[in-house]
Amino acid sequence: MLPLIALMAMAATTGGPASEQTQSFGDWHTHIVLNGASMQSGSAYTEDGPGTGFGVACGRVCTYYLVSPIPCVDGTEYKALAASPTDTGEIRLRCMHLDVGDGLIPQDGARIEELLTGDTISFAFPLGDGQFNISSFSLNGAKQALTAVIGRWKQEGGTVHAPDDGSKAADPGLNDTTL
């Protein structure tokens, strides 16, 4: 799967030469786009089969995202269940239609971070009529990958987590993504 961040990076790269760095940490991968020595954008992500991914993408801010093969309605907010070995909770996800599939953006990134404990994180999305889509993602290597991207982003003065104002502008870098 082409990581969402790659699309963001492509959209964000307007003029000037950019270089890319990729790394793998366990089941997680990082992709950082550099403009000179500065980090222009980056992502840390993992996959659970074709078309299903979870990670963080840093464009103008850093935001967590899920990519699901199940279509969702652009702009609609969904309630979902997120579970880690030590914690469980309802989260809200906003659907964002992308050319490569539908992205779901958690509206509370800090809550996602609280759930990043243990070996796995799982999400259940209600599909209607008693059906759920369940995705589970390995957290093997997550800490290193997230530190590599979010840590560097913070070091360079970047903002983490989009504000929870319910608008598309809260997910900068995603809504204007083009291939």
Added chain:
Amino acid sequence: MIPAITIIAMAAAGATAVPVSDGAERWRLSEPLAAYVENSSGEVLALDCIGASCRYLLALKGDCQEGMLFGTIVNSQAGETPATLKCNTNSKGNVLIIGDADVGRLMSGDHIAFAYPQTDSLIAVARFSLAGASEAIATVMANAKQRDAAAPTP
């Protein structure tokens, strides 16, 4: 097998009749103030009334500890809602009391399902037929109302 939830609901209501399942997945009355449906995995969703107070209960696979609370997402054709499950244990088994949600609002369509956490961060889904639900629920609610109205005022 008589589902644990049915036994609990019946015990709570002092019922004496034991329901016999014919294998069809549909809602049934287990006694005047309780109705339930059992899915093919042996999980049970029930409505249980004590006086005029009615609540939905779940009997799922696995154990839980008394008083333990955990989140669930409930989903049917009518929509979805988050809810809290509270573990209640007694000598007959575990039952989860569904709180903080208007589950009754979701009792339409063909199925209702609950996504709930298991150990090791896995999520399981318990899915139940809503065949016969509206009739069974309406009957239980009406019986509960009638009994409450007939109860002597202290």
